[in-house]
Amino acid sequence: MANSSSRLAHQFDDLLQQQEASNLGMWAFLATEVLFFGGMFAAYAVYRSLYYEAFVAGSQHMDVLLGAVNTAVLLLSSLTVALGVHAVQRGDNATLTRYLLMTIALGSVFLVIKGFEYSHKYAEGLIPGIRFTLEGPNHVELYFILYFVMTGFHALHMMVGIGIMTAMIIMTRRGRFSPEYYNPIEVSGLYWHFVDIVWIFLYPFFYLIRVHP
Amino acid sequence: MKTVNEDALQKNYITAAYGIRSWLLTRDHKRIALLYLISITLFFFVGGFFAVLMRLELMTPQGDLVSAETYNRLFTMHGIAMIFFFLVPSIPAVLGNFLLPMMLGARDLAFPRLNLLSWYLYMVGGAYTLYAMVTGGIDTGWTFYTPYSTGYSTTNVVPVVVGIFILGFSSILTGLNFIVTTHKMRAPGLTWFRLPLFVWSQYATSVIILLATPVLAITLALLGVERIFQVGIFDPALGGDPILFQHMFWFYSHPAVYIMVLPSMGVVSELVTCFARRRIFGYKFMAAAVMAIAVLGFLVWGHHMFVSGQSVYAGMAFSALSFFVAIPSAVKVFNWTATLHKGRIEFRTPVLYAFGFIGLFTIGGLTGLFLATLAVNVHLTDTYFVVAHFHYIMVGGAVMGYLGGIHYWWPKMTGRMYHEGWAKFSALILFVGFNLTFFPQFILGYLGMPRRYYIYPEEFQVLNVLSTAGASILGLGYIIPMIYLLWSLRKPRTAGPNPWNATGLEWLTPSPPPTHNFDKTPIVTEGPYAYEEKSANGE
Numbered sequence: 001m002a003n004s005s006s007r008l009a010h011q012f013d014d015l016l017q018q019q020e021a022s023n024l025g026m027w028a029f030l031a032t033e034v035l036f037f038g039g040m041f042a043a044y045a046v047y048r049s050l051y052y053e054a055f056v057a058g059s060q061h062m063d064v065l066l067g068a069v070n071t072a073v074l075l076l077s078s079l080t081v082a083l084g085v086h087a088v089q090r091g092d093n094a095t096l097t098r099y100l101l102m103t104i105a106l107g108s109v110f111l112v113i114k115g116f117e118y119s120h121k122y123a124e125g126l127i128p129g130i131r132f133t134l135e136g137p138n139h140v141e142l143y144f145i146l147y148f149v150m151t152g153f154h155a156l157h158m159m160v161g162i163g164i165m166t167a168m169i170i171m172t173r174r175g176r177f178s179p180e181y182y183n184p185i186e187v188s189g190l191y192w193h194f195v196d197i198v199w200i201f202l203y204p205f206f207y208l209i210r211v212h213p
Numbered sequence: 214m215k216t217v218n219e220d221a222l223q224k225n226y227i228t229a230a231y232g233i234r235s236w237l238l239t240r241d242h243k244r245i246a247l248l249y250l251i252s253i254t255l256f257f258f259v260g261g262f263f264a265v266l267m268r269l270e271l272m273t274p275q276g277d278l279v280s281a282e283t284y285n286r287l288f289t290m291h292g293i294a295m296i297f298f299f300l301v302p303s304i305p306a307v308l309g310n311f312l313l314p315m316m317l318g319a320r321d322l323a324f325p326r327l328n329l330l331s332w333y334l335y336m337v338g339g340a341y342t343l344y345a346m347v348t349g350g351i352d353t354g355w356t357f358y359t360p361y362s363t364g365y366s367t368t369n370v371v372p373v374v375v376g377i378f379i380l381g382f383s384s385i386l387t388g389l390n391f392i393v394t395t396h397k398m399r400a401p402g403l404t405w406f407r408l409p410l411f412v413w414s415q416y417a418t419s420v421i422i423l424l425a426t427p428v429l430a431i432t433l434a435l436l437g438v439e440r441i442f443q444v445g446i447f448d449p450a451l452g453g454d455p456i457l458f459q460h461m462f463w464f465y466s467h468p469a470v471y472i473m474v475l476p477s478m479g480v481v482s483e484l485v486t487c488f489a490r491r492r493i494f495g496y497k498f499m500a501a502a503v504m505a506i507a508v509l510g511f512l513v514w515g516h517h518m519f520v521s522g523q524s525v526y527a528g529m530a531f532s533a534l535s536f537f538v539a540i541p542s543a544v545k546v547f548n549w550t551a552t553l554h555k556g557r558i559e560f561r562t563p564v565l566y567a568f569g570f571i572g573l574f575t576i577g578g579l580t581g582l583f584l585a586t587l588a589v590n591v592h593l594t595d596t597y598f599v600v601a602h603f604h605y606i607m608v609g610g611a612v613m614g615y616l617g618g619i620h621y622w623w624p625k626m627t628g629r630m631y632h633e634g635w636a637k638f639s640a641l642i643l644f645v646g647f648n649l650t651f652f653p654q655f656i657l658g659y660l661g662m663p664r665r666y667y668i669y670p671e672e673f674q675v676l677n678v679l680s681t682a683g684a685s686i687l688g689l690g691y692i693i694p695m696i697y698l699l700w701s702l703r704k705p706r707t708a709g710p711n712p713w714n715a716t717g718l719e720w721l722t723p724s725p726p727p728t729h730n731f732d733k734t735p736i737v738t739e740g741p742y743a744y745e746e747k748s749a750n751g752e
């Protein structure tokens with residue numbers, strides 16, 4: 001069994017203080033992230049209201065089914081993260097490892113599907129600045145620029161998340177976690193959920209605006 | 214009681230370990246503060262070097278020293294070095310890093326490793342930007358306005374922007390660390406309303422850093438995408454909107470002014486109370502004022518865009534909101550003055566800097582109101598009046614506070630006292646040199662001299678020569694402290710734990726403090742600045 005006092009960093013008085021500090025730290029980091037994505041969403045809002053037709057026309061080129069599958073995949077991955085936290089609370093580290101592996105697998109499925117979508121866009125000539133052949137309404141290019149920038153940054157966050165989850169598996173294998181000390185799992189889970197939530201906005205904003213034009 | 218001998222034997226944070234590795238891998242907030250001190254001083258002199266060349270060029274109406282292209286690079290790189298690499302990190306990364314945990318009675322910041330990482334991010338961003346400056350420079354102005362920066366400039370825009378993007382994460386991590394530390398690591402009894410105002414100002418600054426810097430990061434990222442792929446996000450020729458860039462840029466860069474000046478306000482509150490031997494006048498108002506400035510600061514960015522095409526109604530709203538910022542700012546100035554009023558003021562070097570701050574910040578703030586007035590702004594936009602205004606805030610305010618703080622806490626950081634005579638002399642020189650440099654620029658701007666030009670009509674020469682003369686005095690005022698502060702390091706560590714007889718937990722530790730700051734976590738039983746009680750006890 002892990003000795004919880006060895007997990008206590010010297011600057012803290014007790015584990016509770018340490019745990020509260022790292023939770024608050026992650027929430028503060030997520031506040032930064034909200035503003036980071038917020039900048040892009042602001043640009044999206046401005047251009048969508050200015051060039052609504054172009055945005056609807058652009059969204060005709062999205063694969064709604066693949067987007068829906070990816071949404072389901074990510075929601076499922078949030079569930080496996082939550083179940084992982086639940087497992088470590090019970091001290092069941094084998095189950096924790098299993099759930100973390102499933103999370104990584106689901107995250108990878110998401111990225112692979114995203115990769116397919118990107119390569120389709122390339123084939124169809126829909127990547128501004130690289131290969132863009134679409135003759136659409138004025139400013140339709142803006143829709144695709146924002147699509148690639150926003151989903152691109154989101155995918156980058158997914159990759160970071162997969163890296164974090166890999167680190168968590170290694171730490172679990174080394175017996176770092178116990179029902180008394182599992183804060184890194186909880187905090188990594190917070191990050192993962194956040195990245196999921198961003199996608200929950202990206203999906204309708206880019207894939208579904210053609211449904212109710 | 215320990216004997217003197219034992220005290221000398223006790224290891225402090227400097228003597229705790231030797232060798233370059235012990236510094237480059239340190240997690241001690243005090244050592245990281247010193248790493249920052251050295252790095253930002255370097256950038257200060259880089260930025261200063263560009264300023265010297267500019268002021269030399271402006272001695273004469275003709276362009277005889279540098280070409281127009283070079284001049285564009287000079288003012289751009291001066292702004293970038295001074296704002297992003299000196300002013301934004303200055304007080305938080307040096308004094309905040311060193312003092313915040315000590316003022317809270319903590320052994321370190323909440324995340325020491327993150328703290329070290331933020332210094333490395335600073336160095337990587339800084340080195341990359343320096344490299345970009347040396348190999349071609351950048352000429353967009355520190356504001357990187359599109360479409361010039363994305364479609365026309367032939368200079369190193371992308372490398373500089375990448376450097377600043379990296380740097381942004383350095384300041385975000387510092388801000389995050391300060392927020393968590395202030396929330397979770399206060400000593401027993403240290404309630405929010407017992408915190409020194411320095412801590413409040415660091416906290417308010419950190420909130421701004423956390424919420425504004427990411428917007429700059431994404432703005433610069435979009436700028437980079439537009440420039441690299443030549444797609445239209447902000448460039449109207451390609452279908453983008455340049456006003457959107459300005460909105461997003463100033464959403465960060467106006468609050469950034471408060472990132473630079475709020476920490477100085479915190480320093481001034483410490484200095485004024487200590488040297489007037491008084492409790493601060495209106496403590497709660499002072500704490501509320503910094504938070505109010507931080508919040509209001511997010512709502513006024515449009516005052517940079519009165520003439521660039523935003524709607525008149527937006528302009529009116531931004532103008533009115535900008536006026537509101539003057540209220541908490543004035544609360545601060547009035548309360549410092551009221552604290553000094555009838556105090557027994559001891560005229561030591563740090564408080565001279567505090568006086569400098571109060572005077573110059575007041576001028577800078579009031580001229581800010583001129584600029585926030587729509588009709589006046591149309592006349593003054595992009596003139597030297599604006600240049601003078603923000604130098605009064607950022608040099609007269611922020612740098613004065615920084616230097617005052619460095620002088621006040623120097624004995625704590627090094628265990629040594631500097632030469633008081635030289636220090637007073639240079640504080641005076643700095644004040645005179647500063648005003649001679651920048652006051653003529655108010656007049657130049659009022660007369661209509663635009664900023665960012667390397668030539669000007671003959672009738673502006675007298676004022677420009679005065680400004681350059683002032684700049685040389687000002688330069689001296691920065692070099693002299695460098696010399697006597699470094700010189701003081703040769704002297705023995707005789708400052709003692711509390712040379713100013715000040716209140717505050719940081720003064721309970723030996724100078725320099727041991728690595729863990731406190732042998733026993735202090736217990737706080739009273740509010741800050743209990744100077745009257747101290748005097749009553751005959752201390």
Ligand SMILES: [Cu+2]
Nearest residue numbers: 467514516517
């Ligand atoms: Cu502003």
